[in-house]
Amino acid sequence: MQQVELRLDKGIVVREGERTLHLDPTRERTPSVISHAHADHASANGLMTPPTRDVLQVRTGASSTTLASLGSTTDHGGFEVTLHNAGHVLGSAMVQLGGLLYTGDLNPEGALTVPPAQPIDCSTLLIEATFGHPRHRFPPKQEVIRDMQLWAQAVTETRSLVLGGYTFGKSQELIALLNAVDVPVMVTPDIAAVAAVYRAHDIPLRYEVLEGPAAIPSSPHAAILPREGLSSKGGAGAKGGLARELGARYRAAGAAFGYSSGWCATWNLARSWGLEAQFPLSDHADFDALMQFIGGCDPDQVYTVYGEDRALADAVQTQLGITAGALRDLK
Numbered sequence: 233m234q235q236v237e238l239r240l241d242k243g244i245v246v247r248e249g250e251r252t253l254h255l256d257p258t259r260e261r262t263p264s265v266i267s268h269a270h271a272d273h274a275s276a277n278g279l280m281t282p283p284t285r286d287v288l289q290v291r292t293g294a295s296s297t298t299l300a301s302l303g304s305t306t307d308h309g310g311f312e313v314t315l316h317n318a319g320h321v322l323g324s325a326m327v328q329l330g331g332l333l334y335t336g337d338l339n340p341e342g343a344l345t346v347p348p349a350q351p352i353d354c355s356t357l358l359i360e361a362t363f364g365h366p367r368h369r370f371p372p373k374q375e376v377i378r379d380m381q382l383w384a385q386a387v388t389e390t391r392s393l394v395l396g397g398y399t400f401g402k403s404q405e406l407i408a409l410l411n412a413v414d415v416p417v418m419v420t421p422d423i424a425a426v427a428a429v430y431r432a433h434d435i436p437l438r439y440e441v442l443e444g445p446a447a448i449p450s451s452p453h454a455a456i457l458p459r460e461g462l463s464s465k466g467g468a469g470a471k472g473g474l475a476r477e478l479g480a481r482y483r484a485a486g487a488a489f490g491y492s493s494g495w496c497a498t499w500n501l502a503r504s505w506g507l508e509a510q511f512p513l514s515d516h517a518d519f520d521a522l523m524q525f526i527g528g529c530d531p532d533q534v535y536t537v538y539g540e541d542r543a544l545a546d547a548v549q550t551q552l553g554i555t556a557g558a559l560r561d562l563k
């Protein structure tokens with residue numbers, strides 16, 4: 233690959249000579265590569281993995297026909313593109329273009345439903361910096377998972393519990409975590425639709441679907457609701473109507489409410505949201521994991537993007553001695 237130019241412009245723009253490629257554009261751009269099916273990375277059509285296509289199809293109805301499997305190399309818009317597992321959610325990919333590696337959202341610890349991202353040797357690393365500030369440090373993932381499982385087992389001896397999470401990624405991880413200790417799981421139809429994609433890609437998840445309040449079983453179980461269902465205000469709003477309605481029913485029935493997110497390591501959401509428990513379970517890397525990953529890629533130059541981009545660039549420069557800067561500061 234010759235000299236490439238990078239810049240931020242409604243996503244990431246890679247230019248090499250006359251050719252341009254868009255990475256995770258926020259608007260329809262051609263040619264483009266979509267790292268994974270979270271909304272902030274996937275409003276456009278583009279090259280993607282088959283599971284990313286399947287999740288997008290279920291969530292938005294959009295469908296790409298430009299597919300590449302993890303580990304394969306494809307010519308796309310004149311660029312040689314290799315996709316590598318990013319460890320973040322089903323189908324999530326890091327994008328390698330010659331000596332450049334763009335991570336997208338990544339997790340070098342992986343998850344129950346997706347294997348860990350492995351560092352790739354590269355000369356220029358463009359890394360996502362969501363939790364890239366030294367204040368973001370998570371406990372070991374296995375400990376967090378064990379804590380959640382013990383909590384779920386203890387609660388469901390006498391009553392039901394509600395866990396909230398993003399519809400795609402966290403919710404399926406919660407199903408796997410509860411399946412491992414045989415706690416019965418109920419999920420909303422939108423979470424079930426995405427979980428069905430996981431099953432179609434050979435990730436065995438067991439759950440029943442909560443079509444409405446009448447479907448709530450009387451025996452203790454775990455319900456996984458979109459985040460709107462955790463609000464103690466309840467009521468059926470326009471957004472998350474079913475989740476809010478279910479949340480209000482569970483609250484009235486005395487269920488235990490819990491939440492899991494990387495932000496739980498930094499903020500006390502339990503008090504402000506009226507929860508009994510919160511767990512720092514994340515599908516992102518924390519600061520230490522990002523630094524270790526960067527060291528493993530052994531790049532000459534690091535660009536950080538999104539989230540705590542400047543804090544991570546500073547740490548890379550001072551602690552790893554690698555030239556680094558936030559992509560948005562690139563002139």
Ligand SMILES: [Zn+2]
Binds near residue numbers: 268270320337
């Ligand atoms: Zn994501």
